[in-house]
Amino acid sequence: MQHRTRLRSRPTTRLTTLRTALVTAGGVGLAVLAASPAAAAPIATTATITAPASVTVGDTVDVALTLPDTTDVFAYQIEIAADADAVEVVDGSATGPDGGFDSVEQDGDTVTLLHTRLGTSPAVSGDLAASVELTATSPATVDLAVTSVTLVATDGSTTTLTDPASTTVTIAAVPTPSPTPTAGPPSTPTAAPTATPSTVPGGTGGTGTGTGTGAGGSVDPVTDTSAAPAGGALAWTGADLAPWVAASVALLLAGAGLVVARRRASRAAGAEDAR
Known part of the structure; x- marks a missing residue:
């Protein structure tokens, strides 16, 4: 110097x-x-x-x-x-x-x-x-x-x-401080996809995750538009039970008719024997 x-x-x-x-x-x-x-x-x-x-x-x-x-x-x-x-x-x-x-x-x-x-x-x-x-x-x-x-x-x-x-x-000279690393923005975790439950039609069918099978076969959860049950009702299967209820009532009436017809036939036969 x-x-x-x-x-x-x-x-x-x-x-x-x-x-x-x-x-x-x-x-x-x-x-x-x-x-x-x-x-x-x-x-x-x-x-x-x-x-x-x-x-x-x-x-x-x-x-x-x-x-x-x-x-x-x-x-x-x-x-x-x-x-x-x-x-x-x-x-x-x-x-x-x-x-x-x-x-x-x-x-x-x-x-x-x-x-x-x-x-x-x-x-x-x-x-x-x-x-x-x-x-x-x-x-x-x-x-x-x-x-x-x-x-x-x-x-x-x-x-x-x-x-x-x-x-x-x-x-x-005054020492130059070393630069401090700058932390990047925290990464946001991606939520795992949630499986959409599918339902199985039929009187004996139940609910399940994925593709369910039952008396009515598989149901596409995307296209199934069945109404959900009101709060407090039993678990909804997603199937339309009206046809099954109607058929059951018809069978019940047919059975009752057969019983009545047999009783009438039995009474008629008894009357003939009495003569």
Whole structure:
């Protein structure tokens, strides 16, 4: 990946910005500090910077800075080179020693942290810790380099460190999720065909499934138009019983006639014998 050239700070311009921050925060201005009795300049020899080795686009990059073994630091300005196409500052994320005012700004590829003590807060001595948050915006390999550290003492004297530390952050693209298979519409079961019951004509016939046989042979269930029995009646066979009923009545009458004729003949024969 091609990296753009780091922007170097201009101490005079940045110091002017620091002076403005001091006045805004209510601290002691550099012009007033310069009028104080002469004192030794703040002491610092090196700085360290740490950040996650790898992140994903959209993640927050926590950048921590440390200035070990400092002496008489009333204010400071730290400049960090960072690729503006890959990272951007989270507003209001700058932190520093307790009892001071912190701010951060991003100008192109340069991120600037400012800190000044407030009111009667004493100057800082010992290990000085600061931090800032960046948002990863594009896949890249980003070099985060502390290009300049300017320390201001209580009397306005300054100490400047250049190119003291750097680290590298690899920003990966957001993984593309695998497509989820789309379930098809549920299949609708097909109902099994229902057998149509067929009936068998005849006095001794019955009902059955399929083709029934009886005294009258088979009956086509499609063409059979026999009326169904009323509710509560016996099972309907589908046959026309009227002819059978008429024949039975005729036979019954014929039998009765024969009985009557025989009785009359018997009585006539008895009468003849009596004479």
